[in-house]
Amino acid sequence: MKIQKYHHMRDYSNMKIGGRAKEFIIIEKKEEVVEVVKTREKIFLIGNGTNTLIPDKDMDISFVSLNKLDEIKDLGAGRVYVEAGLHFDKLVEFTGVNNYSGLENLAGIPGSVGGLIYMNGGAYGSEIFDYIEEIEIVDENHEIRKVKKSDMHVTYRKTEIQQKKWIVLSAIFKFGKGFDKERVEDLKERRESRHPLSMPNLGSTFKNPEGHFSAKLIIAAGIQGDKVGDMQISNIHPNFLENLGNARYSDVIEIIKLVKEKVKLDSGIELEEEIVIIED
Numbered sequence: 545m546k547i548q549k550y551h552h553m554r555d556y557s558n559m560k561i562g563g564r565a566k567e568f569i570i571i572e573k574k575e576e577v578v579e580v581v582k583t584r585e586k587i588f589l590i591g592n593g594t595n596t597l598i599p600d601k602d603m604d605i606s607f608v609s610l611n612k613l614d615e616i617k618d619l620g621a622g623r624v625y626v627e628a629g630l631h632f633d634k635l636v637e638f639t640g641v642n643n644y645s646g647l648e649n650l651a652g653i654p655g656s657v658g659g660l661i662y663m664n665g666g667a668y669g670s671e672i673f674d675y676i677e678e679i680e681i682v683d684e685n686h687e688i689r690k691v692k693k694s695d696m697h698v699t700y701r702k703t704e705i706q707q708k709k710w711i712v713l714s715a716i717f718k719f720g721k722g723f724d725k726e727r728v729e730d731l732k733e734r735r736e737s738r739h740p741l742s743m744p745n746l747g748s749t750f751k752n753p754e755g756h757f758s759a760k761l762i763i764a765a766g767i768q769g770d771k772v773g774d775m776q777i778s779n780i781h782p783n784f785l786e787n788l789g790n791a792r793y794s795d796v797i798e799i800i801k802l803v804k805e806k807v808k809l810d811s812g813i814e815l816e817e818e819i820v821i822i823e824d
């Protein structure tokens with residue numbers, strides 16, 4: 545493993561906010577993760593940082609990156625072994641090359657495979673766990689083991705991985721036949737036109753409450769376009785927060801509070817954050 549002390553984290557969050565970490569650890573072999581969790585008190589697993597807000601101060605946290613664990617292997621009969629550090633785009637590309645179906649609706653999500661599994665990320669009616677057979681983890685007892693999806697409790701953007709603080713090392717996916725290239729291109733275009741991709745952001749800030757869309761609730765509350773410091777509720781997609789340039793961590797925290805209060809006042813509905821906020 546490689547360890548960098550007092551590492552600047554701003555570029556590891558897609559919001560482009562972040563201070564210095566006590567250390568930044570790049571894992572080169574999966575067994576090293578066990579050593580790290582046994583020897584550190586506070587660790588944070590960072591994937592592509594597309595869903596994570598990082599405090600903009602010195603942090604007593606060891607950030608751990610699995611980005612070098614990026615193997616992908618066809619096991620035959622639609623089964624594919626993928627390490628957690630692989631960029632999700634590469635996995636979608638692999639399914640295209642091998643004519644596997646399954647991940648089309650998720651194409652364009654900018655995370656790592658591990659990040660998507662942790663979040664049970666999804667889009668347009670599909671979730672990543674729809675195509676997973678089993679995952680390999682470091683569990684709460686610091687042991688590497690495999691867990692079958694059928695033995696796990698997984699719901700909308702929620703997995704046992706979060707509650708038990710497991711670290712995902714790899715997964716085996718099971719795909720059908722026949723990659724739908726047109727669908728992928730169509731959805732990528734839709735993302736480009738409907739998401740504020742030119743500004744730093746973390747995707748959808750809030751989960752959709754059952755039977756509702758957070759974006760619609762935010763519009764109805766009359767706060768689309770509102771700002772706190774350099775942080776703005778996007779005019780393109782109101783469930784996205786955009787960093788206009790020099791936003792602070794505290795601006796994000798404040799604007800989230802404002803949105804929750806205004807939506808609650810307007811609709812009576814309590815929004816819940818989808819983004820992961822590392823506590824200050």
Ligand SMILES: Cc1cc2nc3c(=O)[nH]c(=O)nc-3n(C[C@H](O)[C@H](O)[C@H](O)COP(=O)(O)OP(=O)(O)OC[C@H]3O[C@@H](n4cnc5c(N)ncnc54)[C@H](O)[C@@H]3O)c2cc1C
Nearest residue numbers: 589591592593594595596655656658659660665666712747
């Ligand atoms: C423009 C944009 C569009 C987006 N669209 C979508 C969308 O359509 N659907 C959707 O679901 N999300 C979407 N997202 C959010 C984000 O891309 C996903 O949540 C993605 O799964 C996060 O992956 P990541 O690697 O960037 O995770 P990070 O932000 O690095 O981490 C997120 C969480 O996962 C944990 N984590 C990461 N890797 C591991 C691992 N190997 N083991 C255990 N825990 C791990 C982290 O500790 C953290 O708690 C979007 C984001 C952006 C910026």
